[in-house]
Amino acid sequence: MPTDAVGGPAASGAAGALALSGVTKRYGRTTALQDVDLDIAQGEIVGLLGHNGAGKTTLMSLAAGLLRPDAGDVRVLGASPVRDPRRVRRELGLAPQELGVYPPLTVRQNLRFFAELAGLRGAGTERRIEEVAEPLGLTGLLARRVAQLSGGEQRRVHTAMALLHRPRLLLLDEPTAGVDVETRSRLLAFVRELARTGTAVCYSTHYLAEVEALDASVAVLDHGRVIARGSLAELVRRHGDSAVELTFSGSAPELRLPWPVTREGDVLRVGVEQPQRAAPEVLAALGEAALRLVNLRVVQPGLDSVFLRLTGRRYADGPGPTGTADAAHEDRDAAGAQAGQAAQADPSSARAVEAGRHG
């Protein structure tokens, strides 16, 4: 399996907000993290990616001091969560996967309660609540009971709680799981703004399009190991594959083409640098097999293909920040499998990323 021997921040210069070196964590006989090195610089957003069980939540829990490593060292702005938990708690905000809100209380009461826990007192607390509520779209909901909010609104309250004490390191564990498109894009914009003002963000997600929209650097965890770390552009340059991928009813035919061809069940993959240009030639070579073609996909080098290359499995992708990624991922039917449409890029393509950023 390809491994990048890189754990350091993509952006250099600033002092590390989070530094893990040689960290191993076991639960009984399960090794959740194995010899992990990872640095996150101040102002950097790191998209922490990995399949279910890869170790993302364990990593965040170690950073927050909720777990102790079996080996190695964890530092939050130079302090150890184990030896100096109070200092680390001041510097760090954690929004775990499970919602930690109190449904019978209002949004304001929830935020007030957490502000007090974080050590905020007096008039400044109310001011801070308003400050945090505004960009997350919670101002109009402050007087509402959390029990009466939608799932996405509750998640925004949950995220707000992690921010009240102005942490310099923010750990967001799948903050957009189960939220609607509007909440998703609001959260993404907010995270970008936080990073701009110097907050380091560790952001775990199952949606690659979010990492692209955040322009985050990436750390890929696989079976408890960091197998890739770098900026999006670096990883795509190093590991991104491009291809024309055809799906047939029945097994994929054997084709003679001037590019490497792999067949797996009903899928045929032609590895080629410029898939849009190659697609017509691939179609022309199909002969009678064209009648069995049910889908044609142009795979551009993007995070999706990086992930496939590194882990051997596709990432469980979902709706992107604009809600369009799923649509773009949908299979196109045989009638649409024409050379013209072949030029349509996979959603993880560089072009799709650009469109996402500007659109």
Ligand SMILES: Nc1ncnc2c1ncn2[C@@H]1O[C@H](COP(=O)(O)OP(=O)(O)OP(=O)(O)O)[C@@H](O)[C@H]1O
């Ligand atoms: N409390 C626990 N006791 C035993 N094993 C655990 C415990 N918590 C996690 N694990 C195991 O450790 C490994 C890493 O789990 P972790 O929750 O960190 O992964 P994850 O990447 O966050 O997964 P997901 O995407 O599903 O949230 C998995 O094999 C998991 O089953």
